[in-house]
Amino acid sequence: MIDYQLLNALSAVISEGGFEKASKKLFITQSAVSRRIHQLEAKLGEPVLIRTQPPSPTALGKRLLNHLQQVLQLEVALNVEALNEHTDLNTPLSVKLAANADSLATWLPEALAVLDTELACKLRFEVISEDQSIAHKRMKDGEVMVCISSSPEPVNGGLVSPLGAIRYKAIASPDFIKQHKLTELSQLAHLPCLVFSEYDKLQHQFLADINGSAPLFTHIYPSSEGFKQAMIAGLGYGLLPTLQLGDSLVKGELVDLFPEYYIDTPLYWHYWQTESPQLKTLRKFALQVAGKRLEPINP
């Protein structure tokens, strides 16, 4: 059987971003961490780590981490916490979950607050904010137990449940419209445009859809709530989830630039085939919340 001490050392080096931090997490010395990694590589005859700062897993390392996530799931299902090392019976189980920032800011909090008190005290969430495409990669690489991604493709060893779609509308403030004398959408390409990050292509898609142009002047503003506030303050226009609009349109704080237009981003709950009963309960609950808050996914 595999010596899981070795895989745990590999997992800690990757998740903590280095040997020193891994040693603190595992309560062992740094040289003990190195020894475990070397032992793993000696057995395999191949490296599992690329020694960069932070270190990254080789293809083989990724397969091992992916396997480890599945074993951890099975251990959750087994639910015999007394067998776990370094944990007492009161220690909750860690669920690492990667999701896009707009989900984090809108429907996901409610979905994670599973109503059952007993379960609520048994799951400890470690949420990672990532662009949808990168969240999917983290799942593929075996770094997380659950990921919320716009890709419907299950990863190797994984399954997928459709959640629904976040609907985005093209939004600006009345001040922005006045200040830039905006009368036609074709002017937008030259006006300040908000993007969440370099991966956020929603604004590009919007301009491409309306007249084949692209934003020439973009502010990068990586905060979901800040994105809305920046629009209200008149820093730029952009695409905002309808979930975040609240009563801003009614109050006249924000304006829908093109009422007939929207972009739907579908979201899928990715999980491992070895899903434990606790995580199944969580998934079913998340699907219920998403069903109420998100739009149906178009076929």
Added chain:
Amino acid sequence: MIDYQLLNALSAVISEGGFEKASKKLFITQSAVSRRIHQLEAKLGEPVLIRTQPPSPTALGKRLLNHLQQVLQLEVALNVEALNEHTDLNTPLSVKLAANADSLATWLPEALAVLDTELACKLRFEVISEDQSIAHKRMKDGEVMVCISSSPEPVNGGLVSPLGAIRYKAIASPDFIKQHKLTELSQLAHLPCLVFSEYDKLQHQFLADINGSAPLFTHIYPSSEGFKQAMIAGLGYGLLPTLQLGDSLVKGELVDLFPEYYIDTPLYWHYWQTESPQLKTLRKFALQVAGKRLEPINP
């Protein structure tokens, strides 16, 4: 004089996170990027880059990047855009700014929306969301033009203006209080606690202040708005900026767990000594907005 093509290549490799992406940014081939870095290192007789993935600057590399930021500031002040390569007169100047997530979600959007239309169309913000301590390091390393940090210490070549303090209150939802039968603050150490990231020690400080304990059960939830939503949904308790409370206390969505208690996190605007007039206008405006929205800094 220094060949700034070489420093620009170094800057692009660091900011883009690799040689290939740097080459795309600079519109040159990847081998031309490598050649420039080698040329720089041959001249200096020392490496400027640590070849990790992503690459990081050596101490000498950091000094060069810090210098480059200051030169760029001077160029902004010179305001003769026609001299710039690869830019036409309509290209706005990029201002790289690092700030903490709670600033991004609350008072900063208004501060960046400088009222003057002419200036608004000349500055393009590239905002980076970082923990206060890391934001300061980015300034030190010459990666950003402005940083908002809780440290009052100017970096080498830099100056500081105090902005004010974000006030944090200990908050939970009525459901959370009921579900966990919370009657005394001493129970909190054992109940689910929300932390923004591994660097967020506010919740630890709170428990240490009230009875010398520490949170034993933490959910990591890296979204400012999501943090508040997770509290409302009952996922955990935590410290929330008063700026985010809105009317949640009045509406009974959230409860102030300890009305006499708060933690103030002071914030400082860090900038380079070579500050351009445009960035000075921005700073003065940000100080005004912060003066209205933040608490005074305690001496």
